[in-house]
Amino acid sequence: MATLWFQSKSMSRLLALVFAAFLGASAHAADTEFAMVIKSHQFVPAEIKVPANQRIKLNVHNQDSTPEEFESHSLKREKLIPGGAKALISIGPLKPGRYEFFGEFNQATAKGVVVVE
């Protein structure tokens, strides 16, 4: 039986390399964390200044008893945060600018912005 292309040794090595390269970026050192809380359906602080061109993590602690969804079109993130729970949201590297986010479940009050400079 002919060897299938994905059974050949060099090909599997290449695949492993590609895969490692793909995942490699996630094995980075701890990113800078920025803490934020959700309280009474509001983000505190509502404005966070972060450095440009760096990967950072938003550490969001939902202190309300109800769930919230952290959502941002410009940051391209949507993450459910159950009541009382914490969530880490990786963002960046970002270009300088203003990136708005909101709590989808309480859009009237839960608004904030990441200012990248």
Place this chain on the structure above:
Amino acid sequence: MFGTGLIVFRETLEAALFVGIIAAATRGVLNRSSWLALGIGVGAVGSLLMAAAIEPISNWADGIGQELVTMGILSIALAMLAWHCIWVSAHAKEMVADAKRIGTAVASGNGTLWAVALAVAMTVLREGAETVLFVAGLVSGSQEATGTLVAGGCIGLVLGAVIGWLIYAGLGKVKPHRLFAVTNLLILMLAGKLASQLAKTLSQADWVTWLGDSAWDMSSLLPDQSLPAMLLHGVIGYEASPSQLQLVFYVVAILLIGLSARAMRLRLQQPVLLTPQPS
């Protein structure tokens, strides 16, 4: 009440458009309604279970449990839509012949009912779990009367479903022998949308850190929150500022599925006995 309705509407709309397109694509297939109903039912029950388990899920895998579950849901739905597209393309000729002969869509049957039902279940699960959490949170935490909230939610649900039904009814106006081409194109774009969301989830989970910048930004022209944008998002996966990775996934998924469908059609094409028909 308005806010509740809006959020439920948005989630329902996405699932309803999906179901509407799938229902149109399988129009006339034996047992189709039962399969789709099963898909919706499984998705709805799954939504309740997933909403109930959201805390342990969120804590899995160093906090990326939600993303892992989403990746699983999206991958399954994507694979099922791809399979459906390819199958339909491979059988297009017989199906069109049937459509011309008996005037309605499919008589040859559709070998992918289980697959599209599974895709429907995944979509309902994804949109449903979020809705359940939102409504449960509201009922437990809001000062508004529960009745008002539930009424708002129901209005949102019904409006979303109505739009899903409208796209289904609209596709019913397409001539039967063209229906496959039209619905298959729509399903191809739904697959592209799923691939784009998969890309977004991979970035969010920090698994892929490349191509995170926006491919473009149309948020001043057609903001994500507007109704046309929501409709376009539901049908073709529109986002005002998708990342470059999302764009790549979208295009690659459509090309791969489209080319595979074409290759299958060329390989499997069997001669079909066509009875002369007045057009």
